[in-house]
Amino acid sequence: MSLQHLLEVRRSVSKRTQAILALVSWTVVILAWYLVTHWKLLPPFALPKPGDVVTAFVRLWVEYDLLANVFQSWWRIAQAFFLAAVIAIPLGLLMGGFRWLHDLVNPIAEPMRSMPITAFLPAFLGLFGLDETMKIAFLWFGMFFYLLAVVVEEANRVDQALLETAFTLGANRRQVLWLMFRASFPSIFGSFRILYDIGWTYVILAEIVNARKGVGYMVEAAYKVLDFDRVYAGIIAIGIAAFLFRYILTLAERWLFPWRRVSVQVSHPAVAAMAAKAHSHAK
Numbered sequence: 001m002s003l004q005h006l007l008e009v010r011r012s013v014s015k016r017t018q019a020i021l022a023l024v025s026w027t028v029v030i031l032a033w034y035l036v037t038h039w040k041l042l043p044p045f046a047l048p049k050p051g052d053v054v055t056a057f058v059r060l061w062v063e064y065d066l067l068a069n070v071f072q073s074w075w076r077i078a079q080a081f082f083l084a085a086v087i088a089i090p091l092g093l094l095m096g097g098f099r100w101l102h103d104l105v106n107p108i109a110e111p112m113r114s115m116p117i118t119a120f121l122p123a124f125l126g127l128f129g130l131d132e133t134m135k136i137a138f139l140w141f142g143m144f145f146y147l148l149a150v151v152v153e154e155a156n157r158v159d160q161a162l163l164e165t166a167f168t169l170g171a172n173r174r175q176v177l178w179l180m181f182r183a184s185f186p187s188i189f190g191s192f193r194i195l196y197d198i199g200w201t202y203v204i205l206a207e208i209v210n211a212r213k214g215v216g217y218m219v220e221a222a223y224k225v226l227d228f229d230r231v232y233a234g235i236i237a238i239g240i241a242a243f244l245f246r247y248i249l250t251l252a253e254r255w256l257f258p259w260r261r262v263s264v265q266v267s268h269p270a271v272a273a274m275a276a277k278a279h280s281h282a283k
Contacts, residue, residue, distance in 0.1 A: 069215050091151075102152065121138065135206040142202040147195055200245075
């Protein structure tokens, strides 16, 4: 791909180019990391050497049961995510369908999205104690209001003409709400990836408090004994786990809603052809 193509606004790139760019970016990051530690520009406890972190990663896998800790963190996120979805999706659809309900709930929900969830941790400790319930409730609180906003937005995007047609054909309110759900759910499902990213962010904070399993506990335990090689290895493990679960959701979305991917792929050649035709007419 030429430089001219790279500088075109919103021009898509091939899979091969994407792979090359990803390899280049990670190579630059790792090389910079190696040079900073080799020349000792930062103290070793602030940024350990890449080789030491790789060794610590192997130790996490062999000695500290990395897989079980990752699964425990995922299970906490999954429980909170399920509870958030069970409540937010029906409520969001009803808010999108009935304006009075939106005006009743949104004055509370909207400020909650702007408030830092870390400020609520002491309140959750007081309400739910130090056990597993606190961690699930804390994660639920962190994900619920974001998901609710997405559901309301996607429900509002459903074409009003579609709903009016349904009413004209004899549909009742329940059937129209079901139609809104079916029309908006593919986009709602697409937001699950971001929601899981939010969950992985907050689970680290939740697992710092009175945990015996989980990647957050694993990193905190390493920090308490000043094992910074293991701290950085744990951070990398969190990134890999979050990426893998996000990729699984991406595959699930492609399998469940293949037309969304096809429509995007088809639109690019069509737009390109129209642009080329317009350009030729301009000449």
